[in-house]
Amino acid sequence: MTPPRAGSRSGRTPATTPRLDVDALLADRHTRIIVCCGAGGVGKTTTAAALGLRAAEQGRHVVVLTIDPARRLAQSMGLTELDNQPRPVTGIDLGAGGSLDAMMLDMKRTFDDVVLAHSTPEKAAQILANPFYEAVSSSFAGTQEYMAMEKLGQLRAEADAEGTWDLIVVDTPPSRSALDFLDAPTRLGSFLDGRFIRLLTAPAKAGGRAYLRVFNAGINLVSSTMSKVLGGDMLRDVQTFVMALDTMFGGFRERADQTYALLKQDSTAFLVVAAPERDALREASFFVDRLEVDGMPLSGLVINRIQQVAAPGLSAARARAAAEQRADEGDVLTAGLLTVHASVAETAERQRHLVGRFFAGHPKTPVVEVPALAEDVHDIDGLRLVGAALAGPVS
């Protein structure tokens, strides 16, 4: 792993852009939850793990909730047991008196636990065996976001009750769009107590023959068409499912609302992670605006994987021209080095331009830039490097 090089930043955030002070955030005991969000693949999981590690090594008692971490990273954090519970991370420096636990979210299991905790054993068994439950708990868009919120709520309750952790760092699912994370829980909640579902429960509630009277023609049409297309058993299955879940309905929305409220508190810090690419920055921009509109406590933006230029004095264009000249002279070594530099400098220039546009649109958002390391971040040392970079260039 190549350490980030001091003083080699390819371009700096403009003097007017406030710098995100990560160490101050971590040191502030008032910070209880950090949420790392952003578009797919930008480095949310890496950032969450790196922040957790840094905070623990600075003395905080941390739990990191990761979602689908890369396999090698998971292994290096000791995340091999899939029991949906935090486990201590070993091989870190606990000299400052902190601790670090980490876990990987198991979405299905978290959902199962919610069901088990909120219904009688009999009813729970009925729900868990229903084919619709399988669909909702494993593939409904938004379930993962919802369960991440649920797990966060649980960790927070445990932290409060037992004093185990004073900081929870949460990773977010690789959503199609960064906004899914905020919307999905409510969407799932309102879907589950939506109109069609309530309609389906009506006949069973009314019981026996009364059902015919309750149903008007419209409803009859709906249910007969649906059973033609989907098959008769399916409607029966869904009715049983919905009936069994009934007791939990209010629960769904209420819980989503509770976690939402928790996220709004000023002891929560949102970090938006972005890559210096057009799409990722556009997502980040939406997200920053949305957090502001919703009154969510945004701490700042992490721009991850910024291309570093080690020879900043030489422009891409000059390097290209010189490379050509050296190649003509048969000097493959110098030509090669200059070509490498030219593409590095071009990438950096392109990123600088894209990032500059973001700054112009969000002059008040605190920002920190993390250099692209030469290798993937897959072990504790790598996380430590990212953590140090998050805290800013060493001065």
Next chain:
Amino acid sequence: MASAPALPWARARLHVVTGKGGTGKTTVAAALALALAAGGKRVLLVEVEGRQGISQTFDVAPLATIEVRIAHASGGGEVLGLSVDAKAALLEYLQIFYKLGRAGGVLERFGAIDFATTIAPGVRDVLLIGKVYEANRRRRDGRRSNPVEGEMVYDAIVLDAPPTGRVVRFLSVNEEVAGLAKMGPIHSQAASITEMLRNGQSIVHVVTLLEDMPVQETVDAIAALETAGLPVGAVVINQVREPVLPARELKAAAKGSIDRDAVRLGLEGARLKVTDTLVDGLALEARDHAQRVALEAEQLTVVEALGLPTFRLPSLSDGVDAAAVRELADLLTEQGMVP
């Protein structure tokens, strides 16, 4: 690299393109569609997640649920685009089979359409691929039948599919709808789709980058596809970087032992102002480059160990637009991905 005559998918009509998120599924699907359309063919390019990736790639108006031409291919061919929407597909389906008329609106108002397309297990996917199935069987004479050479509206269909993590589930519609009643039309539709996916008409290609996670997901997805009885075609390696340093210099760069005096002389020869900072900087950049090349080589061995035909597409420095897709299409053709 594949040699043209032995292409296992020479007779395939449906090409399914998957890969980890962001690896270039949409780009590769678009290039493949153009390559298949060359020489007067008619190809349908389909997306199923409502992302509008295809229209953005070709820089055309957003796609809707009707097929529209989005590109001309060389030699008179054309590519049409379609964004399948599960709700629209269900309403269309109800219309065709049940002559519903206004009732469709009632279903919609009661949330039944939403219900069936989001929560009923597998129904959504049956509807989405069902649309592809239907397009695959459409004949020029307006009827529908199993594909007959020369008679069909489309010569080939390319599906910009969900990412590796979801694709097997998406394509395993039979298993997905197993929880539904055994008789309904959704069930028989799922059976027909499964037949189409397995009988040699269809092939799944996986797009990857030479990075740890995409390669890992590629390996996992291919194993899962094979277990599910879904034929796998090629691995398309996207964003390949050309080596800029010859092997010997690369080795030296990795060890940080390049011949600095030679570099100084070289830089002077190019009339550049030579400083220690410049030489050190270039050496560091070369070392990072060498490290990356080594990592990519490592990932390449993992990909090659899969024993599947591989095709490579370069990283285009100006990003992807319609012209770039053409360039990538030509590269796929040159490498023999298209018969």
